[in-house]
Amino acid sequence: MNNSLILLLVVSILIFGSTNAQQYSENNSQNSEKSSVTIEEYLTSAKKITQEFKGSPFINETFVAGALLNNNEVLISNIFLRYNAFQDEFQVKKSMNAAETNLEAIRKTQDVYIKIANDIYTYKIPDATQGIGGYYQILLEGNTFDLFKKNSKKFIEGADSVNKMTGNHAARIVDESFYYLVNSDGKFMEIPSSKRKRIDAIGGSKTNELKKFIKNNKLNINKEEDLIKIISHIND
Numbered sequence: 001m002n003n004s005l006i007l008l009l010v011v012s013i014l015i016f017g018s019t020n021a022q023q024y025s026e027n028n029s030q031n032s033e034k035s036s037v038t039i040e041e042y043l044t045s046a047k048k049i050t051q052e053f054k055g056s057p058f059i060n061e062t063f064v065a066g067a068l069l070n071n072n073e074v075l076i077s078n079i080f081l082r083y084n085a086f087q088d089e090f091q092v093k094k095s096m097n098a099a100e101t102n103l104e105a106i107r108k109t110q111d112v113y114i115k116i117a118n119d120i121y122t123y124k125i126p127d128a129t130q131g132i133g134g135y136y137q138i139l140l141e142g143n144t145f146d147l148f149k150k151n152s153k154k155f156i157e158g159a160d161s162v163n164k165m166t167g168n169h170a171a172r173i174v175d176e177s178f179y180y181l182v183n184s185d186g187k188f189m190e191i192p193s194s195k196r197k198r199i200d201a202i203g204g205s206k207t208n209e210l211k212k213f214i215k216n217n218k219l220n221i222n223k224e225e226d227l228i229k230i231i232s233h234i235n236d
Contacts (some may be wrong), residue, residue: 057086086153142235
């Protein structure tokens with residue numbers, strides 16, 4: 001091998017090595033930025049419950065494993081969450097054994113999805129024109145419609161007894177849930193609670209076809225698991 005060929009080979013190796021080193025450095029820098037995200041960036045003080053009532057404000061009293069997501073990427077993991085549906089916020093603990101005094105909550109933002117156990121929640125800024133806002137559980141994402149569920153707690157005022165026989169009625173909270181179809185423009189349509197109205201609202205001009213699909217597959221549109229199957233069908 002002559003001297004000029006050797007020189008050319010050495011120069012090529014040096015250039016290639018320098019380029020790879022630069023790319024490696026850039027990749028490490030990007031990974032470092034992602035790993036530097038901390039839970040503190042997403043926290044705020046949890047709201048305090050001042051009312052007295054019967055019932056639980058939480059969907060589940062127990063904290064369970066959760067994570068914060070963005071565009072299918074895990075931002076924060078190894079945290080423990082519970083959903084306070086009465087005040088529409090997710091309380092958080094950094095470890096399962098942490099005390100439940102001075103709790104913090106996840107700051108509300110549309111940029112972050114919340115995973116709690118196997119459920120995914122998204123936050124929507126309140127919109128008075130549509131009558132929506134807060135956290136929604138994502139039951140299904142489709143080409144035409146997404147199916148969202150709003151888990152909430154309704155506060156019912158207590159009442160004094162009208163006679164000695166009945167006794168006083170304490171204030172209480174009860175579970176409520178509402179379902180929404182969300183189109184590609186982000187427009188919400190609340191799904192009615194009655195079976196007939198629900199079929200008409202979802203089926204639209206193809207209500208008869210939808211009825212046949214429901215009948216042939218022995219589905220109950222008022223059951224959540226069957227509602228998901230029905231919306232999956234109209235998305236096909």
